[in-house]
Structures are given as C-alpha cells and as structure tokens.
Amino acid sequence: MYAIVKTGGKQYKVAPGDKLNIEKLDAEVGAKVELDAICVVDGSKVEADPAKAAATKVVAVILEQFKGEKQLVFKFKKRKNYKKLRGHRQQLTRIEIESVGSAKASKPAAKKAAAKKADEVKPAADQAEKADAKKAPAEKKPAAKKPVEKKPAAKKADEKPASDDAE
Template sequence: MKGKNMYAIVSTGGKQYKVATDDVITVEKIEGEAGSKVELEVIFLNDGKKIVTDPAKLAKAKVTAEILEQFKGEKQLVYKFHKRKRYHRLKGHRQQLTKLKITKVQATSRAKKTTKVEEPEAPVAE
C-alpha cells in the first residue's frame, strides 16, 4: 500500500508527530546508538486513499526509523525571583534529543506466514 501521499501520526516521548517516508524529525531521547533502527507506535495512518484509526489494524502498521544522532537541545534558563527578599536563582537545562530519519511507513507488517507443523508424539516407555 505504498502511496504518494501516505503518512502516519506516531507517538513518542509523550508527543505526536506527522511523518512520511524520508522525513527527518527531532524527538525526545530514544535509547540507541547512531545508525540503529527503531519502531515507533502508530496512532493514525493515511495511505492516500483511506484513513485507518482502528487499533486492531494499527497494530499491524509499522513506522521504522533510523537514529541519525543523539544531542542536547538549546539551553533553557529558569529564573526565580522574590521581590524585596534578595532571592535570585538562575538555573539552566538542556534537553537530550534524538534526530530520526523515517525509513519506512508500512500499512501492514508483511511477516511471512508460517504453517503450523505438528510434531509426532514420542512413544511412551512402559
């Protein structure tokens, strides 16, 4: 079901992102080395013809991404101040982030179907 306008909405780090194949997104830190592959949770899928929101069908959908780099974001300053009390506090924070490249948006995971092979029962020793 590859479509020209195929996209998915994925959830990671408590946020949602609209992604398509070959997109590069910055998300909150995901454990892993640069070059490793990760799968993201799909919560919405549009293949250009139909929209999929059914959780049973979305469980089969896959969005695969490759970690490009791990880095820290811009410094955010937190300044606390109480007037007339000589109270000043300045604190900085840099969020750890991950840059991802979306490699594949797939409507269904095409796992090979395996046929169930029955093993013959072992003879019972008397």
C-alpha cells in the same frame, strides 16, 4: 502515505524520508527503531483506531544523539531577595523515517542529482537577472527637485533697522 506516531510523550506527523528531532531514545547511532503509530493515512483511507494503526510498522533510523539549545529557568520572588537562574539542555535524538507500512523513502542519490542539475541552470539565470538589475537603475532616473524659494520675513513696525554703528 503518512502516519501520526507517539514517542517521548509527544505526537509527530511522519512520512517516509522525514527527519525530525525527538526526545532521546536509548539506541546506538545507525540502529533501526520501530515507533508506535496511532493513526495512518493512505490516500483517502484513514485508520484512526490506535489498536488497528499499531499493526502498521513505522521504521526509523537513528542519525545522531545530541543536546538541544539551552533553556534558562529563572525563579524570582519580589521583595524577598530570592533569585535563581538555572539552565537546562534536553537530550535529543535525530531520526529519519525509513518506511511507513509498505511505503519506503526514495533514495537520496536521486535528489542530489536533481539538485546538481538545478544548480547548473541557476548561474545562467542569475547572470541574466544581474544584467537586468544593472540596466534598470539607468533607465529610471528620479525627477529633479525644484529649489524652494524663501520669502522674506515681514518687518514689524516696532523694530529698528540694525546697523554696524549702533553698539
């Protein structure tokens, strides 16, 4: 199940467990906020009417308040000696979607345990790949290049042979 929510003049596609950066919300870190849904998709059922979709609750938790990357604003008019360079850093809020309607995000502990098991299996596979990589160059040797024979340049009839005595 996912929903399209509107916040900060923009629209975002969100599902339970998603993390996203949106324009600043006036709330404390850890607070729960409710976002306005304008479309809800639940399997094959689509509710595109904003009035009916607004009945679906999209709950998010605020993780962090921070500033975005610096955006440079350069104003310039040719032949008028006019240049201005200004910077801007947008205030942003990082949120995590807790639930969309009745669907809730799965617990992150299960994801961490699965990731640890995958990490344990990886080193053995990595060692096998490294061993294969070491063997591969030894098996494939580039073909030896044949030396290129240079042909003597043709002598012109007008040329005299060069000698050490003729100076």
